[in-house]
Amino acid sequence: MNKRIRYTLAAVALAVLAGCNPSVPSTAKQSATDSKNAAGSVNAVASLQVANPSAFARTETLYLPFADLGLLAAEASTLVATVDGKAIPSQQIDRSGDGQADTLFVQLDVAAASRQSLTISDDPALSNQSNWPARTQAEISHKVGGEWQDAKYSGGSFQNVSELTPPAQYTDHSEWIRYEGPGIESDKVGYRIYLDWRNGFDIFGKKTSELVLQDVGQDGYQSYHELADWGMDILKVGKSLGAGGYGYWDGEQVQLVSEVGQHTAKVIENGPLYSALQIHYKDWQIAGKTVDLTADLSMTAGSRLVNTRLNLSEPLENIAIGLVKLPDTKLLQGTVNITGHAWTYIATWGNQSLSAPDSKLGMALLFKRGQLLNQTEDNNSHVAVMRPAGTELEYYFLAAWDGEPAGISSEAEFVQYLEQQAEMLTLTPRQTLKTTLGATQKAGPLTAEVALNWSERLAQSEMTRQTPFYAYGGWDYERKRPSKWEYTTGLQLQAYDDLLKLRPNPEWQQVLTDVIDSFVTEDGDIRTYKVSNYNIDSLNTGNMLLRKYQRDPKPQYKQALDLLRQQLAEHPRTSEGAFWHKKIYPHQLWLDGVYMGMPFLASYSKAFEQGHAFDEVVKEFTISRDKLRDPTTGLYYHAWDEAKEQNWADKETGLASQFWGRGLGWLAMALVDVLEIIPEQETELRQPLLDMAAELAEALVKVQDPASGTWYQILDKPDAPGNYLESSASSMFTYFFAKGVNNGYLDARYKETAVKAFKGLVDEFILVHPDDSVSLVNTVQVAGLGFGRDGSYDYYMSEPLFRNDAKANGPFIMAGVQIAKLLNSAKE
Template sequence: MARILFGKTLLSLSIAAVVSACSPQPAVKTPAAADNTNQIANLSVSNPSNFARHQQTLLLPFSDLGVSAEQAQALVALAGDTAVASQLIDHSGDGTKDTLLLQFELTAAEHKPLRIVNDRARFNDQQLPKRTQAEISHKVGGQWQDAKYIGGQFQNVTELTPPPQYTDHSEWIRYEGPGIESDKVGYRIYLDWRNGFDVFGNKTGAPVLQQVGLDGYKSYHAMADWGMDLLKVGKSLGAGGFGYWDGDKVQLVSSVSGHSAKVIENGALYSALQIQYKDWQIAGKTTQLTANLSMTAGSRLVHTRLSLSEPLDNIAIGLVKLPNTTLLQGKQDIPGHSWTYLATWGEQTLTGGNDKLGMAILFKHSAKKTITSDDNSHVAVLTPSGSALEYYFLSAWDGEPGGIQTEAEFVAYLQQTVEQLTLTPRLRLKTTLSEQQKAQPLTAEVALDWSERLAASEMSRQTPFYAYGGWDYERQRPSKWEYTTGLQLQAYDDLLKLRPNPKWQQVLSEVIDSFITADGDIRTYKLSNYNIDSLNSGNMLLREYQRNPKPQYKQALDLLRKQLTEHPRTAEGAFWHKKIYPHQLWLDGVYMGMPFLANYTKTFEQGHAFDEVVKEFSISRAKLRDPNTGLYYHAWDEARAQAWADKDTGLASQFWGRGLGWLAMALVDVLEIIPEQQTELRQPLLDMSAELADALVKVQDHDTGTWYQILDKPQAAGNYLESSASSMFTYFFAKGVNNGYLPPRYKATAIKAYQGLVDEFILLHPDNSVSLVNTCQVAGLGFGRDGSYEYYMSEPVFRNDAKANGPFIMAGVQIAKLLATN
């Protein structure tokens, strides 16, 4: 891995030069909505839910808007001619403003157009009521007597590091720690060994922390005009605190050498705190823990982002365990990226009455290790993503203005909340910076430029770290031998045939080589898993072997071939997708396995397995193709046993874009491998290609030339133009025409699709790097994934994902070849 890191260091020095050298330098193209030089971007925001989203918050990084921090100081969003509530914030917590925060109303399934401008006069005119607050206040003018502070008066500060003698009940920090609140509810975080999270009930509908505890440490435990401290925290995690699960109980963040707290933001719409826990001694490690906590106006939620200098195997989050409460748990049979909750409801306040309080922690299902409890807390034990963990906590008191009154209302609120976290608003962003550089006519060189620019950006962001021992930033886990690595590397390899770059070629070789042992084994690969996805990187290994025929490479290739020899199959001979997905044929698997099998058998077996390759396509057509539309369903279950499978046909219910994209790429890739003289073998693939091309044109978006996540439902709530499928189909059409698999009339289809890829999905940043946006991060079936339309909408919409980057780069190469034939 050291070689890879060193290679990346060298490469990073040349990234800016490479990007700059291949950057188009067109005349300025003025966006349609812009009539002045202050235009920054046009934005369309779509509500993916069939219910209204009140006070929807949206974060737009300055880098996405194409402006520097200095250029962004007067950014304003307009709906028509009306300014949208906004705030410039430091979202990263590093002391520099980096993001434009917007807040607005969205009706059910609404598409809202917005315009971002740099207008200082209009910015200065925004007079927003203060609806959030972050506060740290401690006494000055008194003196310490042992561990208690005597006398003095409170003074607000933006940063605070307590002295060594400070502990609980020292009466030095007002309400014993930093506070954060919205106009709904407030929280305090004990800045001592307890690290408990407490709740301030708010009766006013406006921030109240500035008046809490000014007259002493007991006053907020009695009802006041503003509200009161609602919770008995004790030794628990309180209202959403965190610690470590030792197998029996939560270990609080207690054994530390000190704390520091800082107000990051204290604004009208957004406030944030950062707390540093120094030298936390836990699980045999010493780690530096940073907690970033933020709230937005109109919301009860605290967004909590934890980072560790030394990773831990778990973080425990939870709620105080109190009598007279009901424990509530969100859905568990759901996809891993979906959010869920653990909550309590009941008479759990200190008011002395029969008022009700609901509390909840919200987390991604994939992070959950277990739900448990100890004597003090209800606990969700979570697995961090490397050294980071993200979650939310909230409280809902029936005494707040318009507060939630019943358990049923609280559950309905939680269900809508997790949907809003899971189904993020759909965005189409067109920035002035991006539009300027997209204005030039499309030529072969321009297409290669875009492929090279994305490749250069990814060489800096991710590609070298796909090596064994590296980190997969997309999946937030150690790098493995998997299909995404091979896909991205093959895209580079295609590009380098037209735009040679020895440094990049060296990185590709080092990444592949890092997985192959001296005796021909493949690190992180396990044949007995019978996972057909694992074969795709074999294509890149074969290319590397042809350049550098090391014996261990051949042994590794033979190992992958052995998998296909033993791989379980359906009754008619189609490969199962994985051993853990028995009797199932997926479109994805056709791409993962068949180009490799075709490549291997051509290179080492004189093509003896070509008939097996073609058979896989033929069975896929027979089982998965819908005769009415010509589209293919995502998967088929021969056993009809899966919850997602139709009990009569065994078919999944949706035409998923990327699933069909995998098949489309597999067709043209395999046709390139099987020799032209083997006409009988090739004809079924040529027929499938012609059928598929006709079907895809019918569902191609007329305006943009791209395709939707679910191909046949463009108007359904939440559906969006998706970059990986669109890139794959562009590659299919361009390569099909280039190689004569498709008639020349599809050249126009390919060019329109490619122009749409660039226009819709390429986003330029001020440092001249580019991103590819609006990619479905992952989609599958089973294990909580029910295959419904709603499921495909629930998967995260991502950027710079290898499953889109690779096909985009490949598509650019094929378009360049197509245009070069003029």
């Protein structure tokens, strides 16, 4: 499968703009530099607001891809970031490692729980004056002018190069590469990676904030083992993983990246604020496979951390990362009872520095808790056995030596530092990006045609990025796992199907068939689906399957539909009859599940059962209202535990503690979708749903952000630190209001609410790229309860923000369709 270009900045949102503009024809490509006057400044490319969600001051490291700024690479050579007209540290970097700058790297100091605004400008004069002091460095240096004598190199002098592949005879202690491998450093600490069978990661402890690598080892291979004015090599690596290296866990010990056909090290960036190395290991013999491994390692100014991104040519069941195991040290473990997307750590602290017997050194690995398979050890290393996301793994390693200027000198300080670093990785800065290109394309009134154009543009962009790959055997790029029969697939397909009714497209129509047919077998089974899981999420794609059957009544479609219906017949329920969310979530009713199951049950029952299950459908809503609705605000809590046993559940009520936006969005969409299915003559059945819709609309208007027209991640806490406007919930509520007014479920006065909300969706969340594609940003990837998710406000803030997530894309596209109908009806 060909990989698509994926933009790397998560958690960017568009600032509020005026109006919305139709899509730009593919023949009329326009870049930000073609339309600078739209932002009111001849030099302005973008403005960015950054919010610090933590209760401590942070230096935010911001990666702004040129494409997100609305620029082609050729247009970005003189970018500069400013605050109040003064340049702040920034650097154009090659983040992807393909040899071409693609990202503006910016460092910004933001006070605790506060916001900071900056401007990105195309200003040659200011850019040329921004010569930031060098605070990072990457280098590779080897001897020239001498000769090989077996495995040793004699004579010659060192020469720095940008890329190096050692000859076949090169091995450890060959005295050919200065300090035996590539090096990388910041103003805090330096590291070296042995470019031989050991693949060890070593530490240069620094007694100065000046850069030192250029001088280390120039006078011989032993000099850096002695304490000098600049510092020294402070770690004994031996046969271990050293200060954060990687390998493979064979069940008993780490297998180092040793049996390799060829090593190639490359300097990707060597800049004042950001430096990066890439090491390519060709033909690694491991676990019965021959695998290529590429490691991208980068450091930023003022930081001890090395961002490590590993990419395999084919999957391995694990990647082992670790720290050398030394005497007189203490093993430290970060919190593991947290969401799988949150970052945590393992670390060591103690007398493990070679600089002096009583010198203290801390080393740590930071990684996502959900990827940790096992924490263990072998004779040489403390080991974290990690589950790669397909062929990828990202983590950080770091060292903190008490010999640094104002260094960390106690275990307590080290733990506090690690906790803050883990929080910074988990609670990413909240970003609102407004580009000149976006402002130009969004200018003008919102019409039915404009609304459809935005839906169509996002759908077209997703046809390149993801939609065809939802087929069985494909790859879910958002979740970084093989595609499955799950609710996100169905949601995306239903959105296309809704749009196709107004904008026919044979290619898109074919993709819907291809994806569904890839899962449904000839005998009516559904690949990757198991009834016995009793996962109500799995039913949502049944809606698209039913649409397919009604157009093309293949017997295998009907058999597959019956299989999904069988699940609901057997699905476990609460004592009053509400469906459990999943078998693994016993006694729990979640808002999410109402949408996942009830539109399907209603549709199936209407098609094949003369509507006999309509009363069950309505009962699910009324129980949800009875158990989950807060009578004071009219909002609904995320979930209810009838057993009152879960750690997230109130011990008296069983309720979760927060009004989560997307959870309530699922309920809102379910209401208008089910009302469309149950016939109008069923007035008694429909009335509870109509009443719920009316009171929910009233409650949602009260928490709609008055400036943008969108809604917050936690609906009733707009001013809480870290809270943010969230695109999936906002899209769902827009769909609810527009469809509710269109179909007469809501009072016509809510038309204004719907239109304002859709304008906000485009203005706040649509990011326009210079290739005419668009992205929908600022979507919380997931939020659940249990299994380390305690349901607190802090938990909901800890889940990562994504872009182009089907849980937002689908409702956005469907909202555009409903808004188009709403605005067209106004003209008639």
